[in-house]
Amino acid sequence: MDEMKISKGRQEVLNRIAEYEKKGWFDKDVENDPAAPELLPHQVDYLYEKFLSRLGKRIANFFANRYFLRQIKKKRLVIEGVTGKERLSALKDGAVIICNHFSPFDNYVVYHCIKDSMPKKELYKVIREGNYTNFPGLYGYFFRHCNTLPLSSNRRTMMKFMSAVNVLLKRGETVLIYPEQGMWWNYKKPRPFKIGAFKMAYRAGVPVLPSFITMTDDKRLDKDGYPIQRMTYHILPPIYPDFSLSEKAGAEQMKNAAFELCKAKYEEVYKTKLFYTCDEKNALDGKEKGVAIQRIERSIFDEGVLVRCDA
Numbered sequence: 001m002d003e004m005k006i007s008k009g010r011q012e013v014l015n016r017i018a019e020y021e022k023k024g025w026f027d028k029d030v031e032n033d034p035a036a037p038e039l040l041p042h043q044v045d046y047l048y049e050k051f052l053s054r055l056g057k058r059i060a061n062f063f064a065n066r067y068f069l070r071q072i073k074k075k076r077l078v079i080e081g082v083t084g085k086e087r088l089s090a091l092k093d094g095a096v097i098i099c100n101h102f103s104p105f106d107n108y109v110v111y112h113c114i115k116d117s118m119p120k121k122e123l124y125k126v127i128r129e130g131n132y133t134n135f136p137g138l139y140g141y142f143f144r145h146c147n148t149l150p151l152s153s154n155r156r157t158m159m160k161f162m163s164a165v166n167v168l169l170k171r172g173e174t175v176l177i178y179p180e181q182g183m184w185w186n187y188k189k190p191r192p193f194k195i196g197a198f199k200m201a202y203r204a205g206v207p208v209l210p211s212f213i214t215m216t217d218d219k220r221l222d223k224d225g226y227p228i229q230r231m232t233y234h235i236l237p238p239i240y241p242d243f244s245l246s247e248k249a250g251a252e253q254m255k256n257a258a259f260e261l262c263k264a265k266y267e268e269v270y271k272t273k274l275f276y277t278c279d280e281k282n283a284l285d286g287k288e289k290g291v292a293i294q295r296i297e298r299s300i301f302d303e304g305v306l307v308r309c310d311a
Helices: 008-023 051-073 085-091 106-117 129-133 137-145 155-170 196-204 247-270 277-300
Strands: 078-083 095-098 123-127 148-150 174-177 208-221 227-235
Touching (some): 008 277, 051 106, 051 137, 078 106, 085 095, 085 106, 085 227, 095 196, 106 123, 106 174, 129 148, 137 148, 155 174, 155 196, 174 196, 196 247, 208 247
Parallel strands (some): 078 227, 095 208, 123 148, 123 174
Antiparallel strands (some): 208 227
16 A cells, blocks of 8 residues: 555544544544534425425436446446345335445445335435535535435434334335444444334334445555455345334344344454454453452452452
């Protein structure tokens, strides 16, 4: 890798990823994004009920598809293959599809690989508030119009969001949600999941279809001086809600099952056990605590005299 071409901004992001993994801050944002304006209820038409919303969606999806197909043709976006396509039958009556989040483009990888199997032919994507309210240029236009469902820091907007997601799922749409929360650029490991996606699936009575993208380095470099990632999209077994459990317990069960499937796929493809650097710290802390306890026990029984211990 040519050191002269490496982006300082991307290196800072990678440094933060390493730091946050060591601290166990898996849901913390690593990108240096500016503060985002609050998204208010009247500023978003989640169900595209207005004529201008539907027109904007049609235009945005047309140009987004052309743009990303051009990136594939130029081999700037490389999709090597798909596994588990037979499991896409789970999308037939609506589903939440989850995936690891490591690139602004990974939602298109999902769409490109499943588009022919979606009954409604549209993939709705849950995105962060700032991507909708604060992202400039062409990507900002795509973020605001390409079947996106922005989160919000406004409580009333979030109530509108939750209602819209429920309507979409019950009418048979496919909704992509990133349960890891933030995007960690080119991060290969699955991160711990939040429960929200699984609660939404439980409430709507639809399955969660876990998926996981694995990556290998290409010989070519991207504009930031890092290897282009060659991606393989893995579709894992669907998980159905168990209505004999409460919503919280049922969603938790789905969350844990989905994470185990993603973890297993990670370990299978990369041929290594899933391990986080914060685990190493916890293990060392536990080892030191065990040594301290042993010192205390020895001091207590040392001729019946309790002596000072450095624990």
